[in-house]
Amino acid sequence: MRALGTGALLAVVLAQPAWADIGRIKLSSGGASVERDGKLIPVKPGFVIETGDTLVTGARGKAGATFIDNTRLSAGPGTRLTIRAFDYNDTTQQGRFVGVLKKGVVAIISGRIARNDPQAMRVETPKNIYVIRRARVVLNVK
């Protein structure tokens, strides 16, 4: 590899499918899916989450995911959580995370996005907006 210039080396390494993802499912049980472009896709560990996806769990379902800024979350039964916006700069570790919790319950442990900008992570519910700053929270919508 020594013979490769920086450009060639980066071309080899950066041409990876993982480059586009924003997070991955780490756990799912009892019926958990992602709604994407109107289709419901059942998820299992390793499933790659994209901006705009809605995590949907059934009456007995739950799921856990880790995002590329180290934000971790889990969703309990009967949840609909949309990742409406997710921007992240790998070099500065700053970005924006906007989730929309329409119903159900989620636990969140904030990651680098919230740590590096106290305004950058928010979860919207039907009547309120929660701005999460370096915290471990449980949020539910009734």
Next chain:
Amino acid sequence: MRGRTRLCAAVLPLLLAGCAMSQLALGPGENGEAGSVAVLNSAGTEIAVVDKPGAVASVSGSSASVKTIDSATFDAKYADLLAALPPQPRTFVLYFKENSVEPTEESQAMLAEIFAEIKKRPGADLEITGHTDTVGSEEVNDAFSLRRAAEITSYLFSQGLDKTIVRIAGRGERELLEKTPDETASATNRRVEVIVR
């Protein structure tokens, strides 16, 4: 404010969809820090700040009522949900041999541990991030740290690492392990971190 919240609770069975109450519980922080959450109404006006571990805020629109539970109650009440949270990412720090793209002997010994950690975590993914010391400009160090990460990445690929689970980054001199003034050589700071999520 309390009264409105109670009214909402009273009519909840009748007007479930229209009520849309939400509730936020702030847990004890993972690394001892409490953290905080600002609660806004839908117009974006702040109506409360929740910053005491164990605080449970019941919120609807512009009304919020807060009670407190202890951490044992928090853990018990949300046990199933908290158990579904993925484990904390684990970081491995690798160093290079002098003037070489090969990891040091100690760092090579860590490779087996990295692969074992990946196996332990269903759906694992990796972040491979290069760091420099403070010698040189920020721009040069950003590029150089990315190159350093790429070198470790191609080395790990040669050892059989799944190419679809890797993301690489260069942090330049932003995250010094050893705090130094600018333009200071530091073997501690010249490193690559492999973070297994």
